[in-house]
Amino acid sequence: MDTPADVQADIRFDQGRHHRAKIGYVLLATEQTIEDDVHRLTPDGVGVHFTRIHIPDSITPATLAAQADLLADAARNILPDGSLDVICYACTSGSLVIGEDTVFRELRKGAPNAQPTSIITAVLRALNTLGARKIAVATPYLDEINRREADYMAATGLEIVNLQGLNLEKDSDMVRVTPAFIADFAQRADRPEADALFISCGALRSIDVVDALEDRLGKPVVCSNQAMVWDTLRRAGIDDAIAGYGTLLNKH
Template sequence: MKTGAVSLSEQSVRFNDPGETARFGLIALATDLTSERDLYRQLPHDKVAIHVTRVAFENPTTPENLRRMTPRLSEAASLLAPSGPLKAICYSCTAASIVIGDETVRAAIAEGAGDVPVVTPAGAALMAFSALDAQRIAVLTPYTVETSEPLAAYFTARGLGISQFRCLGLEDDRDMARVSNQSIVDAALDADTPDAEAIFLSCTGMPSVNVIAEIEQRAGKPVVSSNQASAWAMARIAGFELHRPTEFGRLFSCSLPARTLGDAA
């Protein structure tokens, strides 16, 4: 059967201005079920594109297994380089960014993707607490005690007081992604104390952004989550200063702080 002849269109091709879209890179764990959805929900999605690469990870979520991702970060970041100029790259794992170290993460990503601002959930949370003027926090994680302890040490070493720290004892980040809204609300309120100035919900896998507004309303104080802090930092780095969605908490009313808790004087 004959097909019709193919010819070039006589219409000229026009391209959109590349500056119309703010492009971000996201390095997600192979087992991450939450980060992509959460970031798109919180960023101005009509102006944003998120380019995702994955890094191999094996459960259980222990400090040892998290550190094993270190040599894989540069290769994962290199897959983002063809996306063109990026506003920032987010390494979406709170516990890993802490046990590997923010500076080590940034150096590994720079090796693969060049000089691009790097957002880690832990570093973004520190900026969030500075922006909210919160120096004493209550903390909830879905991790085991072993995996939670480095997080407590990370924050206290940078000058934050921890009024109470609760963890849910989960070992598999795929289970963390299935924790119900009500469970997060109940556990966060249980972790809260009267002297805490903010509540931190750690873990990019736990779907905490669903309930930030409810917890803030019931606790009467700001709530910061890993994915919320990352999205807020990414938005501000990209210049979206007026992007202030109310459903994701008080943090989005804040600008990036000039200095972050733990910075040298």
């Protein structure tokens, strides 16, 4: 009879299912769109791992700012063996309300071996990669968050030529806005002088319409979850072209 040591000596290991990269996402407790989008856009061999942090069903500057103190513990709950390559705070409005530097600092506390990023970081990187400086923006947010987003983006050197919001407060409402309405609303927010159109918020089902919108408008369209997945993949060294979801993922 084999001893436990004999059996263990014969164990064969490989790199597991996630042999290409491991990416973590810190989501709002109310989030209902991002997980589906991430799975849809992520190529085989890349592991995606999720955790959530508390927030009421009310997206305001105050509820978003309160998340800063929860980020480190949330990050600590994803693959504590230290094998995570990238970790992302998956909230556009939250990352700009809290600020990227604070987000990165808190994520590093919980996942010191992973590269930290956020959706607003991904969006700004995407727009820069596309060479877009004049931006039209469509959001579901309250006006006070819209003002913060416009100011945050403008402070990086972008020119916001128009920003239109839906004045929704509940995440549970944002996730139910139909893709057809998103496309029409975003087109109305666009301006001829804009180099690119940005549809903000991970709760919106924008990836369903981004490719068709680019064809309709004749310019790049960036949306939160598309930019986030592109950014996290590229940071993890994954350069696969992903067709059907806009120029960003397919060409960059």
